[in-house]
Amino acid sequence: MKKLCFLILLGSTFIYQNANSQVSQDQLKFISKFKALEKELPRERIYLHTDRDSYYLGDRIWFSAYVQLGSFNMPSDLSKVLYVELYEPEGKLLERVTVEIEQGRASGNISFTEKSDKPGIYKIKAYTAWALNFGPSYVFQKNIEVRTGEESKLTAKEQDFDVQFMPEGGILVAGLPTRLAFKSIGTDGLGKDIHGVVYREGAQDSIPFSTAHLGMGVLEFTPQQNGEYYAEVNGKTFPLPEVVTEGTLLSVNDDQDQFSVNVLSNSTDVAGTPLLFAHVRGEVFSAELVNMQNGKGQVFISKAQLPTGVVHFTLLNQSGLPVAERLAFNKNEVDELEVSLSLSDEEVGLRDRIDLGIRVASETVGEFASSASISIYDDSIDPFNSNRPSIVSRLYLESELEGHIEHPGFYFSDHSQADEYLDILMMTQGWRAYDMSSVLEWENIELYSFAEQGFRVSGRITGGLLRRGQGEAPVMFTMGTEEKQVQVVTTDEEGNFFIDGLKVYGSEMVEIKANDKKGSDNITIRMDDQFSHLPTEKEETSQVIGALLEQEITEENQYESPLEDEVFERAVEASTEAEQFIEVMMQGELDEITVTSERIGFNEEEINEDYTERMLKQSEARGSYFDLDEKEWMRSATMPTIITQLPGVTFVLPDILSINTGTRSFSTPVEPIFLINGVFTDLDAVLSLDPDDVQTIGVMRSSVDLAIFGAQGAGGAIIITLRNGARFEPAKGFIQTNLVGFQLPVQFYSPRYGVNVPSDYPTNDARLTLHWEPEFEVSSSGSSLSFWANDVPSTYRIIVEGVTETGTPFYQTRTVTISE
Structure with a gap:
């Protein structure tokens, strides 16, 4: 820890210790402005850990959110509102929930129930209003596969492709040797392997090239002034960037324990002594003057001086203006963690208890207290991909680069070429998270939104x-x-x-x-619409090969995959049981279920009559509404007659209306809510409507649906939409409206056999996600938790993600086997 604190101090004072009198005032001004920009406008980085990567219609997506702030990824105290959105395959917003951020953490869920019946690739987005100020890479996005049990696997089709060329130093300068990175992208947005040749017009020379990893590669050459360069690939021609007569190039070599940064220039822009500075996530850690001789200069920067993450090298001329930039990636051993997952047993029987121990430590620093999230799911249903995105790749890599990064976990693996390919990614992704042109006038930057406290x-x-x-x-x-x-x-x-x-x-x-x-x-x-300040554009997702997820699975599936229709039946069974549990909990009746020895306090008949049947009736009533275009006789009826057609609604003239919400209550019935065109009103206003003006009328009775109204929704709700052109005038100088707030907490269904559910309870436990722990605190000495096996023998994947008290992300996985 002392070492890390020293690095932070070093990064803040390095320029003044080393630059001395040769640094121009303009260079000092730029560095000072850049540091002020990060201090005044710190960036929030967001990550969502979901319980699985694929789902079935009827499932809930359970998520745990991490919101980290600033250069050192500490828990954010800036924003309190996190928006989590689900988009269907065509890009339509399906649902938005808001969850409260407390000390950088939040959790919640999104349900597919009755919202969509389309299989395909859905997208989850998560962001704060503040994060929207800094570009798309600060909006978390994740693709998930949603199945119905009937879809067939899509097959790969021959795709068109595009090739982009990106010089390492940003430009091609005549006579200066350079590395030219390139990336080939198919119509599905994924890298495509290619072979091609670079030619120069009017010349005989040619340069063959081919991709090295996921459509990316590098070729080296010295461009000449005469004749334009182009590439031929599979009969297609692609232009290379224009060659300029003068300019400055920045190249970076990874020399094990240090970066070698080389400057080549034939331009008067770098007359004098240029200044090279390096920042990671907005914090300046190095600033060195470059001694230029014959248009060449070199600086060595120790990797130990820089934290793990994307390093932005920027060269300033004597006038304090950026003339070249290059991204590289640093891995600092201080940030390398040992995450230990220990199990009471690696193989257990049906409904057995399993104890999981978690410990987070570092060889250089010691043990850490941490905040974590834990998912345990059937690995045969959702096969594990070791190259999948994780909190590590998100906070260190993905938030600093725009666009989809294939296999981000690969770059943090032990693969012998992981670092080499990661450097190619730095050159080809081509986007800079920090707009250097705006640094000197950052006070004039227009913000999209301020940080929301409520x-x-x-x-x-x-x-x-x-x-x-x-x-x-x-x-x-x-x-x-x-x-x-x-x-x-x-x-x-x-x-x-x-x-x-x-609040x-x-x-x-x-x-x-x-x-x-x-x-x-x-x-x-x-x-105003409560969420009118949020983005409204569609979020289309590639549906090629069933899923990007499917195409990105690189490991051999060790387990025999069950038949899809059998899995779907299992998913329906599991989600039905879980939804019943959630329904009871939201009605406040969970406390009535107690365990005495080996049985629950309700007998089987009571459970069937008072619980399951009621849930089914309420489920049927959730969508109860009438479109008067489909029931024309209602347009000639009175409003009281129409209202009494709604299931569960009792109306006694002249003014007593009640809705059977299915909850047991011995008090006076709660008055229902009435909304006309989204505006709260009363029964008198409803009864005064002309049926010809009514388009639809519906009733809400389920506690799950009524939860959006809070305590006021206990009596149910009548919802009316008027036809276009029909007018509804609320009282003068007065209006009522509904404000949607933070999602209420819902507990994940995870029975503890022999504790709150008898071990011989006569239902089939078919859970796909065995256990979900969205916010789990790990002490510096380690912590443990217990979960119980289900009734489906299989291998189950344990994934633990989290952040230490010092802002270092971590990720670990292992498996446990459930046998007959």
Whole structure:
């Protein structure tokens, strides 16, 4: 730890110790501005650990989130709101959930139930509003395969391809030897192996080349001024970058324990003494003057001086302007961790208890306390890929490079050429996470969004005949049922208002009351969409070969894969049981289930009648709504008649309406919620509607669905959508709306046989994910947890990911076998 602290201090003071009087004021100004940029605008890096990489329709995706801040990947305290989104294969947003970030950690789930029936490749995105300021690489993305049990494997098709050429120093300069990196990409976005030849117009010389790894490669040559260069590959022609007459090149060689950085130049831009500085994730760790002689210079930088990660080498001329840049990757032994996973038994029987011990340590520093997440799943269903993305590849590599990186785990493996191919990746990915051109004027950078500490309510007050914005209008905001939160704000000159930083869990009904500045309530309140500040573009995902995931599995499957239809039946059985457990828990009835010796407090008849049947009835009622275009007779009926057609709804004239939500209660029935076009209203407003104006009407009774309304949803909800053109005018100067908040916590279904479930409980335990632990604290001396086997013999994969107290990510895996 002392060594790491020393490196941090060294990185902060190195320039002043070594640069002395030869450093120009302009160079010093640039470095100072760059350091201020990272200090004032630190970057959040986000990673999501999911319980599996493939799912079946009806499953829940369980996720654990890590939000790390700044150069040293410490837990973020900047943002409190994390958005997690699921996109279907065509790119349509399927669902968005928000989870609360506490000390850089968050967890939650997304369910496919009744939202989509399409197999294919789905995409998960996770981001904070603050992370959106820094480009797409700071938005976490992951592709997952979703199956139905009926799809057939897609076969590979001959694809078109493109080849891009990227000089190591950024340009081709006549007469200066250079390394030219290239990457061939197929229409599926994946690397394609090729062989080709580079030619120069009007010349006889040619340079053959071929890819070395995943469509990437490097060729070396000295470009000449006369004649344009082009490449021929499989009958196609691709131009090389233009050759310029003068310029400056930066090349980097990996010399075991140090980087050798070479500067070649025939340009007056580097007259004087240029300055080479190196930063990792925005923190400057080295700044060296380059002694140029005959257009050549060289600097050696110790790897021990740099932390693990992408190193950005930037060359500044005497005027303090960037003239060349090169990325390299450093692996520092200080960041190498030993993660030990110990099992009570490597092979266990059905429903046996399994103890897992976890310890995180480093040879150079010692043991660490850590925050981890743990997934244990059937390895024959979701075969393990050792080159898969992990928290290590995400925080060290993927967040610094734009676009999809194939097999990111490979670059952290023991493969003999992993470092060589990683350097080619540094040259070919070609994107810089730090825009050097904006450093000197970083104070003028326009931010997409500020860091969110909570949710925002915003809208606009208009009035008068022309419905102009009403400035200086008082707006009173009220939220909560038992303990009301009240805030009063004033509109700006355009009539806009907002309240920031709201803490909402589940969902809350809010009331907005307003007058114009003269006290009149003859105004209109228009509320903004709560998530209108978030991106809305589609997220299309390649569906080639069933999945990128499938194509990226490089290990031989050690286990015989079960038949797909059998697995789907198993998945349905497991998800049904899990959803029933979640339903009971959300109704607050879980505490009623107790274990006495070897049996649960309910007998089998009580479970069947009071639990399973009720869940099935509620499941059937979830989608209960009517489209009046499909039931034309309703358009000539009265609203009370229409309402009583909804399942579970009882209406006694003139004004008593109740909804059977299936929950047991001995108190007075809770009043339902009424929404018209998304606006909260009351029963009188519903009854006053003209049925001809109603497009759809539905009822929500399930506690899972009603959870979005929080405590107000306990009595059920009637949802009405009016036809286009039909008007619904809420009360003047007053509006109610629903604010969606943080997802309420849901416990993963993982029975503990002999503890909370009898060992001989007569159901088939078919869980695909055996255990899920989204937020597990590992002490410096190590920690342990227990989980129980299911009823399906197989080999199960244990994956542990996490971050130490010092911000170092780690990843480890092993297996356990369940036998008959």
